[in-house]
Amino acid sequence: MPRLRHELVMLFGEQTSTDSLTTMEGQQALREEAKKRINKVLEDQHTGESITGVLFTEFVVQK
Template identity: 45%
Template sequence: MQWLRNSALARWLSVVLVVGVMLAVSVHAEDEPPAEGEEAAPAPPKAIYLPLKPSFVVNYGGAGRLKYIKAEVSVRLDSSEAANAVRHHMPYIRNNLVMLFASQTDESLTSQAGKEALRQDALTEVRKVILDEDGLEGVTDLFFNTLIVQK
């Protein structure tokens, strides 16, 4: 029975020790205010993620057996102006992406390198539309949330 009490006491002391260490580390890790005469560095702009809805479902590969791509795409933007531009030019962007997806081949969609090249090409298309139409460079990245290839 004495061992059980000591074991429970040991566990309790371990918990107290861990919490104390965590508090000490968090207090020490807090940013110090800027020194006199120094200005605080501006915070980086927050990223905006905008899904291009609805999902893209596109036939590809030409004649023969029916093959399709289903892709859920999101773009990362660095400003609300860029987000508004993407929303405004959504039909143009969707058209260019549908044409890009439809031009793919089995070879370009079977490897990871091919899928990455498709992602980069799609990013280039979106950037091109926004730059040509509004003169903005706020599209920072493009992501496939889902990419399904049915051969």
Template identity: 35%
Template structure:
């Protein structure tokens, strides 16, 4: 009887040690995942919203859009500081791009997507020209209002 009790006690200790070891390894895995799960991007809203006229000669057409940039910030990249530093140049580039659009391009979802992609590429080009790195992961339209 005593041998059985000792055997059960030893098994209990072995199971206790194994479970503590697995919990410890699980915590290391979680902390490694937590370090890797740091946000790789930050959202930066370009305020105030853009209001431009577009379409060339004839009746004036207006576009009002709010734009947010997804800025790469992971890996020690100082993306937000670079975007803030060049914000006037970025806004100028976007105003010029938006004002060059045509009515046909603004009237369809495909046209708006092309405008978004052009704007993203233009912002990336500004940062590559000024800093040598693009820093921008994506460009998002928060609102997009067209008056014809």
């Protein structure tokens, strides 16, 4: 889904503090926001689906 990809690219691009992303709390907040945005896209597109969580299999932070 192009809109879903767009929302996630925008979310990741909005992250300005790399320090917060190196903590478990910061990563959890990012996962929660990603879940919220994904579910919003799914709701807007009337898919009848939702997700319960986001799993990062790799996490790289560049400064």
